[in-house]
Amino acid sequence: MPKVTYIEHDGREHAVEVKSGLSVMEGAVRNSVPGIDADCGGACACATCHVYVDEAWREATGKPSAMEESMLDFAEAVEPNSRLSCQIRVSDALDGLIVRLPASQH
Numbered sequence: 001m002p003k004v005t006y007i008e009h010d011g012r013e014h015a016v017e018v019k020s021g022l023s024v025m026e027g028a029v030r031n032s033v034p035g036i037d038a039d040c041g042g043a044c045a046c047a048t049c050h051v052y053v054d055e056a057w058r059e060a061t062g063k064p065s066a067m068e069e070s071m072l073d074f075a076e077a078v079e080p081n082s083r084l085s086c087q088i089r090v091s092d093a094l095d096g097l098i099v100r101l102p103a104s105q106h
């Protein structure tokens with residue numbers, strides 16, 4: 001199973017295995033990674049699953065859709081590598097993915 005590492009703002013790392021086909025958000029929730037509330041359940045309607053994609057993984061994770069872009073406008077401290085983790089689908093191509101959590105989410 002692909003491994004995804006979630007790094008909290010204080011540096012705490014959570015390296016977990018996430019089944020292909022699940023979203024990066026679902027991987028966090030199922031493994032009790034703190035900081036990803038996912039209030040809307042993955043409908044791209046809350047921005048509480050905001051993460052920063054590690055630079056090395058930006059290309060592989062692709063670009064946000066127009067809907068995701070507009071929802072990111074509601075997130076705090078948005079950076080060029082900001083994504084909503086419910087919109088990133090885990091696959092073997094993302095084995096080793098690293099995402100960081102914003103300071104506002106813990």
Ligand code: FES
Pocket residue numbers: 025037038039040041042043044045046047048049071084085086087
């Ligand atoms: S879980 Fe709500 S936007 Fe991702």
